[in-house]
Amino acid sequence: MGTSHSSPVDEKIWKAANANRPIELARHITALQSNPNGWNRGALEWKDKLGRTPLIVCARENRTACAQVLLQAGADVHYVNCAADGHGSALHEAAHRDADEMVVLLLRYGASPWVANK
Numbered sequence: 001m002g003t004s005h006s007s008p009v010d011e012k013i014w015k016a017a018n019a020n021r022p023i024e025l026a027r028h029i030t031a032l033q034s035n036p037n038g039w040n041r042g043a044l045e046w047k048d049k050l051g052r053t054p055l056i057v058c059a060r061e062n063r064t065a066c067a068q069v070l071l072q073a074g075a076d077v078h079y080v081n082c083a084a085d086g087h088g089s090a091l092h093e094a095a096h097r098d099a100d101e102m103v104v105l106l107l108r109y110g111a112s113p114w115v116a117n118k
Helices: 008-018 022-033 041-045 054-061 064-073 090-096 100-108
Strands: none
Touching: 008 022, 008 041, 008 054, 008 064, 022 041, 022 064, 041 064, 054 064, 054 090, 054 100, 064 100, 090 100
């Protein structure tokens, strides 16, 4: 699963978001941020084989607690999934599923309602 240049921690972040485990997710992010080799924000953007980032998975499944953790850590609210079965950005996913609380959260973090999807 995932991109070819992933580390075990990158995938752990995605899996914690996918499993709706915000405390575990925060723990993995904190471990990365305290890494003496430097904080790599790219771990927040790790994609599964469908091109979904942890934030998109959270938006798709209306997992606001995990989304909040990711957004506070700097997840890219502007990423657009261009895969064939993706709806686009996290905001597109949330709106598609009528997840009002998630939509508000994403807008609060700067998601643009004007970004085009496929």
